[in-house]
Amino acid sequence: MSMSFLSGPVVPAALFVLAMLIAIPGVVSFLRNRKADEDVSRRLTRRNPDAIDQPQRGGSLIGRAVMGLADNAAPTEGEEVNAVRGKLNLAGFTQKNAVSRYFAARFICVVIPQIALFFSLPYFAGLPKYAPVGASILLVLIGLAAPGMFLDAQIKKRRQAASxxxxxxxxxxxxxxxxxxxLDASVQRVGEELELRHPIISGHMRTLSLELRAGRARKTAWRAFADRLALEEAGSLATMLRQAEEMGTSLGQTLRVFSADMRQRRILYAEEKAMALPAKLTLPLIFFVFPVLLGVLTLPAVVMLGRTLPSTG
Structure with a gap:
């Protein structure tokens, strides 16, 4: 009886209820923040009566509610949040509410498949007893890992484009x-020139130019630029510019040497890829090309042998 109890719809229903209980703090936080926003809006309306008839922008009521829930239900402090914010910045999501949207996406990726699984339980009738539980656990793991995998793919794509x-x-x-x-004017000019061909580097160059114009120290601004790009070449460039500024060497000559080194490194990287190609093609050749070639070479002999043996027998 206990086995039939576990194999029924009780466990997925319990997981569904658990997911709803997890969502309660986010809903309460959303309603509390909504009430606070309404109080602030009411006070501003009293001071500015002309703003009463101005409609709120940003989509429908349901869309604003969902976005507000995503913005208010996620944590805003802690080491995990800082790590997520760093990954989001590397992936190109630099909006203020990107962290909350990420946690909301994780929540949706976990809850929505569980709801779909709950309504699809009648189709598990002919499957093994623990199939719903196994599918639920698998969907939870996939839902937790999917946003992180998407961010990793975006980071890799942007890093390759920047490199x-x-x-x-x-x-x-x-x-x-x-x-x-x-150097500061060159940064602004290069950012404008690369806007169409390399928009990722252009965006980082514009940010660097704004930091330099705002009065940030040059070595600090270039180090932040290297951290945002997350490239070894950018880190080397920031270190080289700091050393050139401290030692008073010629900036044009230093940049020319560094640029030539970058071109040489690109050539070496291409040669490395080309030399690694035969080793990577070994297994495909063995499993796909060699059997076909062997069949093409031996098939005529097999056919001739099949025609000869019956006639001699």
Missing amino acids: LGFPDMMDLMVACVEAGLS
Whole structure:
């Protein structure tokens, strides 16, 4: 009787109730923040009566409620939040509410499949007893891992695009500095020139230019630029510029040497990929090409042998 009790719809129903209980703190926080926003809006309306007839923008009531729930239900402090914010920045999601949207996406990826599984329990009638429980656990694991995997894919994609455009950025930097522009003006100019070809680097260059114009120290701004790009080449560039500034060496010559080194590293990286290609093709050749080639070579002999043996027998 206990086995039939576990194999029935009780366990998925319990998981569904547990997911709803987990959502209660987020709903309470959302309602509390909504009430506070309404109080603030009411006070502002009393001071500015003309704002009564102004409609709220940002979509329908349901859309605003969902987005508000996503913004208010996620944590805002802690080491985990800081780590998530760093990954989101590397993935290109730099909005203020990106962290809350990420936790909301994780919550949705866990809860929605459980609800779908709950309504699809009649289709598990002919399957083993623990199939609903196993499917529920599998869906939970997939829902927890899917947002992180998506972020990792985005980070890898952006890093490859930035690494591809970094030598072009260095060539433009050398051209601007040797043409007589200062380093800060060169950063702004290069950011404008790379806007269409390499938009990721262009965005980081514009941020760097704004930081330099705001008065941030040059070595600190370049180090932050390297951290945002998360490239080894950017870190080397920030270190080189700091050393050039401290030692008083020629900036144009230093950038030219570094740019040539970047081009050489790209050539070496391409050669490394080309030399690793035969080793990577060994298994496909063995499992796919060699059997076909063997069949093509031996099939005529097999056919001739099949025709000869019956006639001799």
